[in-house]
Amino acid sequence: MTNQYVIGVDYGTDSVRALLVNAHTGEIAGTHVYEYTRWKQGLYCNPNQSQFRQHPLDYLEGLEQSITGALAQAPVAVRQQVKAISVDTTGSTPVAVDERGTPLALLPGFEDNPNGMFILWKDHTANAEAEEINALAHRWDTDFTKYVGRVYSSEWFWAKILHTLRVDAAVQEKAYSWMEHCDWISAVLTGNTTPGTIKRSRCAAGHKAMWHEEFEGLPSEEFLKALDPRLAGLRERLYRNTFTSDEAMGTISTEWAEKLGLPADVTIGVGAFDAHMGAVGAEITPYTFVRVMGTSTCDMLLAPTEEIGHLLIRGICGQVDGSIIPDMLGMEAGQSAFGDVYAWFQRVITEPVRDLLGNEAANELAKNLIPHLAEKAAQLPVTENDPVAVDWFNGRRTPDANHTLKGAITGLNLGSDAPRIFKALVEATAFGSKAIVDRFLGEGVPIKQVIAIGGVAKKSAFVMQTLADVLQMPIKIASSDQACALGAAMCAAVAAGIHPDMATAQAAMGSGFDASYEPRTDVSVVYQKLYQKYQQLGSFIEAATSQHTPVAEAV
Ligand SMILES: Nc1ncnc2c1ncn2[C@@H]1O[C@H](COP(=O)(O)OP(=O)(O)O)[C@@H](O)[C@H]1O
Numbered sequence: 001m002t003n004q005y006v007i008g009v010d011y012g013t014d015s016v017r018a019l020l021v022n023a024h025t026g027e028i029a030g031t032h033v034y035e036y037t038r039w040k041q042g043l044y045c046n047p048n049q050s051q052f053r054q055h056p057l058d059y060l061e062g063l064e065q066s067i068t069g070a071l072a073q074a075p076v077a078v079r080q081q082v083k084a085i086s087v088d089t090t091g092s093t094p095v096a097v098d099e100r101g102t103p104l105a106l107l108p109g110f111e112d113n114p115n116g117m118f119i120l121w122k123d124h125t126a127n128a129e130a131e132e133i134n135a136l137a138h139r140w141d142t143d144f145t146k147y148v149g150r151v152y153s154s155e156w157f158w159a160k161i162l163h164t165l166r167v168d169a170a171v172q173e174k175a176y177s178w179m180e181h182c183d184w185i186s187a188v189l190t191g192n193t194t195p196g197t198i199k200r201s202r203c204a205a206g207h208k209a210m211w212h213e214e215f216e217g218l219p220s221e222e223f224l225k226a227l228d229p230r231l232a233g234l235r236e237r238l239y240r241n242t243f244t245s246d247e248a249m250g251t252i253s254t255e256w257a258e259k260l261g262l263p264a265d266v267t268i269g270v271g272a273f274d275a276h277m278g279a280v281g282a283e284i285t286p287y288t289f290v291r292v293m294g295t296s297t298c299d300m301l302l303a304p305t306e307e308i309g310h311l312l313i314r315g316i317c318g319q320v321d322g323s324i325i326p327d328m329l330g331m332e333a334g335q336s337a338f339g340d341v342y343a344w345f346q347r348v349i350t351e352p353v354r355d356l357l358g359n360e361a362a363n364e365l366a367k368n369l370i371p372h373l374a375e376k377a378a379q380l381p382v383t384e385n386d387p388v389a390v391d392w393f394n395g396r397r398t399p400d401a402n403h404t405l406k407g408a409i410t411g412l413n414l415g416s417d418a419p420r421i422f423k424a425l426v427e428a429t430a431f432g433s434k435a436i437v438d439r440f441l442g443e444g445v446p447i448k449q450v451i452a453i454g455g456v457a458k459k460s461a462f463v464m465q466t467l468a469d470v471l472q473m474p475i476k477i478a479s480s481d482q483a484c485a486l487g488a489a490m491c492a493a494v495a496a497g498i499h500p501d502m503a504t505a506q507a508a509m510g511s512g513f514d515a516s517y518e519p520r521t522d523v524s525v526v527y528q529k530l531y532q533k534y535q536q537l538g539s540f541i542e543a544a545t546s547q548h549t550p551v552a553e554a555v
């Protein structure tokens with residue numbers, strides 16, 4: 001049999017990577033990472049206001065560079081054997097587009113307007129709009145939030161659209177429709193971005209835009225108009241149907257085939273979010289909990305729709321038929337800050353060093369600090385009197401989204417040194433994970449195994465052991481350090497018809513597992529007590545400092 005290759009393209013927060021994979025053996029023939037240049041300079045962002053925007057040119061340049069870079073590592077003959085490309089991206093990362101599906105920032109007059117750019121998943125400028133959506137949805141005859149945990153988040157599609165239309169009249173005037181990053185970039189590869197004609201991702205639509213068959217698509221025109229008259233008519237200019245990632249969106253355009261040096265018949269798959277394709281790459285099976293653990297966590301759970309579909313799981317980021325694997329219910333949860341909590345502590349320690357001793361000393365310290373603290377923390381006993389922290393440094397994504405909540409550290413004394421505080425922070429992120437696991441279990445969704453992928457899963461044995469102890473569950477680490485791109489490549493292989501379904505693609509192309517963490521019974525017992533303290537502290541913070549009442553609890 002002749003070799004057949006597929007390409008998975010994974011757009012992360014800071015960079016895009018392309019993976020060139022043999023569709024029959026899973027052998028990696030090439031890979032290349034491209035860091036977004038404008039983003040790297042901090043352009044169009046205002047972290048103090050939680051505004052994070054990305055320019056479409058960063059994505060277009062990254063598409064070309066990452067794919068050609070990966071192809072350059074393989075023999076020239078491989079190019080002619082490339083059969084398909086699929087793309088995953090962060091989300092919800094929407095952009096306003098014109099009648100032809102061109103992001104406004106690519107049009108004259110909007111080049112430097114952050115409101116005409118992609119609104120990155122972690123942009124929280126739409127907190128007020130998310131609250132309005134929740135309040136109206138819970139009063140409406142049909143609760144359109146019922147399949148997204150009954151809490152709509154400021155990180156999602158409608159909140160971002162509403163906020164942008166309100167603050168920017170020029171964008172409101174020019175925006176014909178809106179697209180998720182994963183839909184637009186896949187459409188770009190086909191040469192047709194016209195809204196209304198492209199195949200929109202089921203994953204993006206179901207988890208972030210309240211799309212559901214029961215609603216005959218997106219929330220009703222009446223609901224959207226009641227939310228704000230500025231939304232009138234937009235539903236018609238978006239989409240009715242959505243598609244799973246085993247389907248083809250189309251064929252590569254002549255322009256992109258030439259640009260990338262690929263054959264004219266390359267299939268372009270329907271896109272999806274990074275974590276969902278990452279779960280495919282991590283060989284997810286029913287009732288497996290896949291955690292994408294990096295800056296934040298994105299947690300994926302899969303179940304047969306006929307077994308779990310009747311449940312409405314509270315406070316998660318959605319339950320969507322086919323968002324991970326076709327004909328299965330894909331469920332999403334996650335923590336808004338995970339590795340970011342450790343990165344915060346690292347900055348607290350290194351910044352004064354930078355000011356006093358200069359960049360060289362600070363950079364050297366920053367490079368070694370987290371592994372050093374982890375080594376020291378691993379030697380400490382776990383006792384009931386240890387400091388306890390809460391992990392909501394970037395708000396709480398799940399359970400029960402509330403991005404106004406803040407983190408905390410308690411139980412400090414004069415002996416609380418850096419390793420002890422670091423240990424408390426790691427435990428806090430693990431307790432945040434336990435809250436998610438307990439929510440799924442409490443709502444009747446079993447978890448049979450835990451698989452972890454992402455930077456933290458690969459880099460920190462200390463974090464992963466702590467997590468296993470807190471969850472009281474073994475955790476397997478996927479071998480691939482590019483599981484999202486690998487999952488995209490598997491989706492591409494199915495979309496091109498090389499494999500009949502995702503399970504076959506996973507079996508042929510999967511990279512397996514390279515480590516496993518077993519819970520330690522003696523430590524787990526103490527952690528159950530510390531977890532109770534975490535919950536008490538969380539309740540206190542929620543009551544004392546939250547600027548609003550979490551909507552799921554209020555209804
Ligand atoms: N040795 C380490 N132990 C624990 N966390 C780490 C370590 N090194 C880096 N991190 C954390 O990993 C996170 C980045 O994860 P990664 O998966 O590489 O990126 P992303 O989430 O952007 O895809 C950062 O938040 C950083 O604090």
Ligand SMILES: O=C(CO)[C@@H](O)[C@@H](O)COP(=O)(O)O
Nearest residue numbers: 012013090091273275294298
């Ligand atoms: O929220 C989602 C998917 O729903 C992710 O895109 C988001 O967490 C981004 O994660 P990464 O920065 O790519 O690790």
